[in-house]
Amino acid sequence: MTTSYIGMPKFPKAAKAALENSQQRKNLHHATHTIRDKRARVVGEVDGWEELRVAGAAIKDEVLTHLDSYLVQLEESLTRAGATVHWARDAAEANSIVTSLVRAKGADQRIDEVVKVKSMATQEIELNEALEQAGIDAWETDLAELIVQLGHDRPSHILVPAIHRNRAEIKEIFTHEMGKVGQPAPDGLTAEPRVLAEAARVHLREKFLRAKVAISGANFAIAETGTLVVVESEGNGRMCLTLPETLISVVGIEKILPTTADLEVFLQLLPRSSTGERMNPYTSMWTGVTPGDGPQEVHVVLLDNGRTSALADEVGRQALRCIRCSACLNVCPVYERVGGHAYGSVYPGPIGAVLNPQLRGTASPIDKSLPYASSLCGACFDACPVRIDIPELLVHLRTRVVDERRGGLPSGEELAMKGAAWLFSDPARWERAQRGAELGGRALRRRDTLGRIPGLGAWSDARDAPTPPEETFRSWWKRERGSEGDR
Amino acid sequence: MSTSPPGAGVRVALFATCFNDTMWPETPKAVVRLLERLGCTVEFPLGQTCCGQMFTNTGYVREALPLVERFADVFEAYDAVVAPSGSCVGSVRHQHAMIARTCGQPALEQRAEAGARKVYELSELLVDVLGLTDVGATFPHRVTYHPTCHSLRMLRVGDKPLRLLREVRGIDLVELPEADSCCGFGGTFAVKNADTSVAMGSDKVRNVRATEADVLVAGDNSCLAHIGGLLHRQRAGVRVLHLAEVLASTEADVAAEMDRSRVADLAREAR
Numbered sequence: 001m002t003t004s005y006i007g008m009p010k011f012p013k014a015a016k017a018a019l020e021n022s023q024q025r026k027n028l029h030h031a032t033h034t035i036r037d038k039r040a041r042v043v044g045e046v047d048g049w050e051e052l053r054v055a056g057a058a059i060k061d062e063v064l065t066h067l068d069s070y071l072v073q074l075e076e077s078l079t080r081a082g083a084t085v086h087w088a089r090d091a092a093e094a095n096s097i098v099t100s101l102v103r104a105k106g107a108d109q110r111i112d113e114v115v116k117v118k119s120m121a122t123q124e125i126e127l128n129e130a131l132e133q134a135g136i137d138a139w140e141t142d143l144a145e146l147i148v149q150l151g152h153d154r155p156s157h158i159l160v161p162a163i164h165r166n167r168a169e170i171k172e173i174f175t176h177e178m179g180k181v182g183q184p185a186p187d188g189l190t191a192e193p194r195v196l197a198e199a200a201r202v203h204l205r206e207k208f209l210r211a212k213v214a215i216s217g218a219n220f221a222i223a224e225t226g227t228l229v230v231v232e233s234e235g236n237g238r239m240c241l242t243l244p245e246t247l248i249s250v251v252g253i254e255k256i257l258p259t260t261a262d263l264e265v266f267l268q269l270l271p272r273s274s275t276g277e278r279m280n281p282y283t284s285m286w287t288g289v290t291p292g293d294g295p296q297e298v299h300v301v302l303l304d305n306g307r308t309s310a311l312a313d314e315v316g317r318q319a320l321r322c323i324r325c326s327a328c329l330n331v332c333p334v335y336e337r338v339g340g341h342a343y344g345s346v347y348p349g350p351i352g353a354v355l356n357p358q359l360r361g362t363a364s365p366i367d368k369s370l371p372y373a374s375s376l377c378g379a380c381f382d383a384c385p386v387r388i389d390i391p392e393l394l395v396h397l398r399t400r401v402v403d404e405r406r407g408g409l410p411s412g413e414e415l416a417m418k419g420a421a422w423l424f425s426d427p428a429r430w431e432r433a434q435r436g437a438e439l440g441g442r443a444l445r446r447r448d449t450l451g452r453i454p455g456l457g458a459w460s461d462a463r464d465a466p467t468p469p470e471e472t473f474r475s476w477w478k479r480e481r482g483s484e485g486d487r
Numbered sequence: 488m489s490t491s492p493p494g495a496g497v498r499v500a501l502f503a504t505c506f507n508d509t510m511w512p513e514t515p516k517a518v519v520r521l522l523e524r525l526g527c528t529v530e531f532p533l534g535q536t537c538c539g540q541m542f543t544n545t546g547y548v549r550e551a552l553p554l555v556e557r558f559a560d561v562f563e564a565y566d567a568v569v570a571p572s573g574s575c576v577g578s579v580r581h582q583h584a585m586i587a588r589t590c591g592q593p594a595l596e597q598r599a600e601a602g603a604r605k606v607y608e609l610s611e612l613l614v615d616v617l618g619l620t621d622v623g624a625t626f627p628h629r630v631t632y633h634p635t636c637h638s639l640r641m642l643r644v645g646d647k648p649l650r651l652l653r654e655v656r657g658i659d660l661v662e663l664p665e666a667d668s669c670c671g672f673g674g675t676f677a678v679k680n681a682d683t684s685v686a687m688g689s690d691k692v693r694n695v696r697a698t699e700a701d702v703l704v705a706g707d708n709s710c711l712a713h714i715g716g717l718l719h720r721q722r723a724g725v726r727v728l729h730l731a732e733v734l735a736s737t738e739a740d741v742a743a744e745m746d747r748s749r750v751a752d753l754a755r756e757a758r
Contacts, residue, residue: 466716
């Protein structure tokens with residue numbers, strides 16, 4: 001089972017460790033560049049891509065602006081269609097609802113396992129761990145999630161949770177772990193993708209056919225009809241959503257779309273942005289219970305878990321438009337080097353850096369450091385299919401982190417910033433400060449750089465620092481042009 | 488009858504930026520030479536200090552507020568302001584109004600919004616305002632160009648810097664692989680996340696070296712200080728230079744530089 005994220009070190013420390021893993025660096029570089037190029041190709045061929053992005057953002061904003069009424073409408077539609085709606089304020093409530101539902105199901109036929117469709121919401125609330133504590137095994141059926149689960153690992157990407165693993169590593173995991181929890185891997189397993197996929201298929205088939213309860217999330221929830229939508233690529237989702245007797249879906253409250261027609265926009269935006277495909281392979285839609293067809297007991301758990309506090313922030317709320325496509329991860333230069341684990345959440349990369357501090361707050365070292373885990377290069381905003389201005393949000397959250405720290409004993413950084421601001425507040429004062437640089441420049445006239453500077457290791461461990469010039473521009477201008485322009 | 492130069496009658500205020508003013512004075516000097524050569528009148532209002540970007544992007548929006556006000560006070564009177572920095576122009580254009588709004592200063596927000604429309608990054612001023620791509624420069628070196636993130640994705644300068652460089656006499660301009668990838672500088676990111684910053688910079692340097700260029704050119708000296716610091720530590724033999732200095736360079740400058748190196752060679756031989 002995956003381990004908890006509590007007590008994660010701050011980002012720079014976790015990143016340093018990740019950067020030293022050369023195999024992972026290679027795996028990540030290869031995978032992110034492959035998906036990045038594929039996405040760019042299929043996005044480039046859509047004439048009205050920008051219009052689609054604008055439409056996607058507008059639909060999500062409409063939902064977020066009127067979320068209260070859309071949620072009530074969704075509950076009514078779901079109930080009318082025969083589903084049972086549950087409301088969960090936080091992870092603990094959601095986990096306890098799901099656990100009781102599974103236990104209730106087992107009143108006459110003790111249930112000790114469920115099959116799962118890949119779902120970010122259930123990972124966010126650490127449902128598998130909660131079920132495990134209750135003596136219920138939760139089997140992940142998405143291939144990459146299976147690799148992560150069998151490897152006692154953590155997902156490092158939203159869409160491709162095992163992106164940090166290569167084929168040889170996966171073969172080892174299958175060989176050693178599959179037999180411990182079910183159908184073992186066949187003898188003579190190779191690292192060929194087709195062979196690995198076949199081993200997973202056989203291993204999972206047994207679980208699909210046996211399971212009485214399935215747990216899913218949802219990519220979209222249509223308020224008008226109560227239809228839930230799951231978008232996946234392997235058909236494992238289709239198996240989970242149709243075979244078991246009971247289906248429990250944990251759905252974040254921001255997943256709503258007003259009408260079925262809105263899917264037109266999102267079923268174009270999502271596959272091209274996430275997998276780089278023109279059309280999604282398996283799109284499953286279900287509306288409550290259909291007598292004699294599919295699960296006859298359908299539950300929907302509507303999850304808040306920090307979403308309403310993000311909604312309360314006028315700038316921050318745009319992060320709730322996110323459709324979990326992971327395009328921002330794939331284009332991010334930081335994610336590409338560091339991978340997903342350093343972000344200390346199931347939501348890594350640029351979207352994780354703006355979503356986690358909003359969902360979880362900024363109390364922990366990792367959540368305080370996440371808004372700074374970016375060079376603000378802006379590649380994420382350009383790739384985002386719902387136009388979340390991630391750089392703007394990062395700066396907004398940095399401001400929050402700094403403002404929350406104000407009032408106490410000032411940090412070294414705060415003192416330095418206040419000192420610099422004091423210098424810049426008066427041109428004459430700033431000019432006197434520049435004199436210091438000029439003196440340094442004259443003293444170091446013979447050197448073109450300073451090389452390593454003691455105490456400035458963060459800069460100069462790997463980068464030679466420049467020597468200040470003997471004369472600033474301002475001094476030159478005054479010497480050459482007098483005080484012309486003085487105002 | 489002689490035609491008037493393209494910049495005749497254009498009065499431009501130079502925002503040198505605090506970093507260029509103090510650490511890279513050759514860049515704003517080059518802007519002055521270039522624009523005056525093109526016929527512009529260049530002024531350097533001495534009341535200027537800093538755009539506040541470092542404060543804003545580190546979360547110290549409240550410390551940036553007085554600088555937003557100072558910028559408006561100093562530059563409001565001009566019709567055109569130029570800065571040789573994509574990220575400082577980005578800060579003025581895309582952040583000043585937000586800072587005023589965050590700090591509850593609606594009057595300043597309006598002034599910042601109006602002011603932002605008159606601030607140009609160097610390549611924008613040359614191409615969009617003066618309508619030029621050939622600025623009469625000569626620079627006989629093998630050059631590769633790194634488009635800095637804020638020029639590219641905040642200001643959307645597109646290929647304006649490259650169009651300017653392509654017209655430079657004698658230049659051997661080679662394409663930089665993965666050019667639009669961030670170099671890893673990112674302001675305080677370079678020290679707060681130094682390991683990741685250096686990892687990103689190392690890949691940039693690898694691509695720069697693969698071009699076999701002698702000079703790496705960009706529109707931001709902050710990014711160049713980071714990439715240049717890595718190149719210098721590797722003793723890579725590639726120097727970094729701001730776009731303004733390439734565009735300001737003339738045939739006479741090139742001849743003078745050759746004379747200087749000839750004198751240096753002779754001095755070495757004599758020793």
